Amino acid sequence: MQGRVIKSTGSWYVVQTDEGIKNARLRGKFKQEDLKLTNPIAVGDIVLLENEADHESTVIRDILPRENYIIRKSTRKAHHSHIIASNIDQAFLIVTLRSPRTSLGFIDRFLVSTESFRIPACIIVNKMDLEYKPKDLDFLQDIHDIYDTLGYPVLEISALEDEDIKLSLSDMLKGKTTLLSGHSGVGKSTILNKLVPSAVQTTKEISKFSAKGVHTTTFAEMFEIPEGGFLIDTPGIKEFGILDIDQYELSHYFVEMRQYLGQCKYNNCRHLNEPGCKVLEKMEEGYIHPYRYESYVNILHEEDSHR
Ligand SMILES: Nc1nc2c(ncn2[C@@H]2O[C@H](COP(=O)(O)OP(=O)(O)O)[C@@H](O)[C@H]2O)c(=O)[nH]1
Ligand SMILES: [Mg+2]
Ligand SMILES: [Zn+2]
Structure with missing residues (x-):
């Protein structure tokens, strides 16, 4: 039986299936996409369920690959992440x-x-x-x-x-x-x-x-x-953190900058004040909004101070 996790308490999960709502527990360990996670299952996950022999309880046997997920750094465990929701x-x-x-x-x-x-x-x-x-x-x-x-x-x-x-x-x-x-x-x-x-x-x-x-x-x-x-x-989550975005990667997540990347003079350009920077040139020409560029610089510097 397949279902979708609609709620997680950390120890058991509410799963919606064609046969109605099931409360399921986790049995065994799953391999997870090279992530160090504090929670193996998140809201939005599609899981495979099995009834226990006694027919009294349901267990999660497997999890289908996630199409995407949002994640934040764990506040409890160093170098671990917490998946907030998926798919x-x-x-x-x-x-x-x-x-x-x-x-x-x-x-x-x-x-x-x-x-x-x-x-x-x-x-x-x-x-x-x-x-x-x-x-x-x-x-x-x-x-x-x-x-x-x-x-x-x-x-x-x-x-x-x-x-x-x-x-x-x-x-x-x-x-x-x-x-x-x-x-x-x-x-x-x-x-x-x-x-x-x-x-x-x-x-x-x-x-x-x-x-x-x-x-x-x-x-x-x-x-x-x-x-x-x-x-x-997502109660209590104001903002999901920007997670381990490399300083040379940040501009990829500004949609209007993407098209100019690779056209700067230096291939390790951070688009701050480097000579021959295409992003700066386009901003000055009015193709990139100055407020957006300002956000880019602020995020870059904030992330820098966390490194
Ligand atoms: N005037 C007005 N007040 C709203 C509107 N939507 C929410 N509020 C009020 O704003 C306050 C906060 O709303 P709430 O839904 O609790 O915000 P949340 O913290 O984002 O969940 C409450 O007093 C709501 O009644 C709106 O469209 N117009
Ligand atoms: Mg609220
Ligand atoms: Zn540049």
């Missing part, structure tokens, strides 16, 4: 113009991550029902100017408007596994609860647990949307 079709970054304002730097970090994980990304500007000042609307215009042009769809919604949620989002979500991400307070839970009414209780329970300090580690959880598709909520 993701697209990632939605929920952003807001004000309270809290999502910075362009944060958006770019997110996009570097999704590019490195090979997951298509989309930017959802939420809380469009609020009144905004001209400077907030200028910021919205910047978001459109920068990301629409790069091929990252930018959508404006209000999670409080049922029409917006149903019409704008449902079509994009149908049949797909979508990761919801964004700063705390941007409306992720509101969106999730509107799309998956049965999730309400679950999210309440999780916050009740963590408030008491009983359940401090939060795991990603996957919810089935009644109209089709899955949503992955």
Whole structure:
């Protein structure tokens, strides 16, 4: 029997199968794509299940190769990683113009991550029902100017408007596994609860647990949307870290820089101030947005200081 892991507690897994929901345990060890992992199974994994002889319990026998996954450094074990979720079709970054304002730097970090994980990304500007000042609307215009042009769809919604949620989002979500991400307070839970009414209780329970300090580690959880598709909520994860991206590799994850790579004078160009740098030249000519270039430099330097 095959199924998809929709929840992990670390010791047992909730798996959705054609025969309904099964609670399964892990038996044995799996070889994992050369990764040192603290968790062998993650939400989104497709697994093979077997009933134990007593028919009372189910075990996970094997895991199918992952199409992709998002991962972060383990906080518990050095040189180990933690898979947050796998087999993701697209990632939605929920952003807001004000309270809290999502910075362009944060958006770019997110996009570097999704590019490195090979997951298509989309930017959802939420809380469009609020009144905004001209400077907030200028910021919205910047978001459109920068990301629409790069091929990252930018959508404006209000999670409080049922029409917006149903019409704008449902079509994009149908049949797909979508990761919801964004700063705390941007409306992720509101969106999730509107799309998956049965999730309400679950999210309440999780916050009740963590408030008491009983359940401090939060795991990603996957919810089935009644109209089709899955949503992955990652409580407690503001930002998945940029993991071991080589300084010469970073520019590959800036889609607009990719086409110029290999055209710089030096093949170990970091596109900072090297002579004959094609990326700098294109930025000066206006083909690369100065804000994006600024993010590139900031990420490069931050990553440098971690080395
Ligand atoms: N005005 C307005 N408020 C919203 C909208 N979406 C969420 N909120 C409010 O923003 C706050 C944070 O929302 P929540 O869903 O908990 O954000 P999360 O931390 O990303 O899960 C709550 O008070 C929501 O009611 C929206 O579209 N418009
Ligand atoms: Mg929330
Ligand atoms: Zn260069």
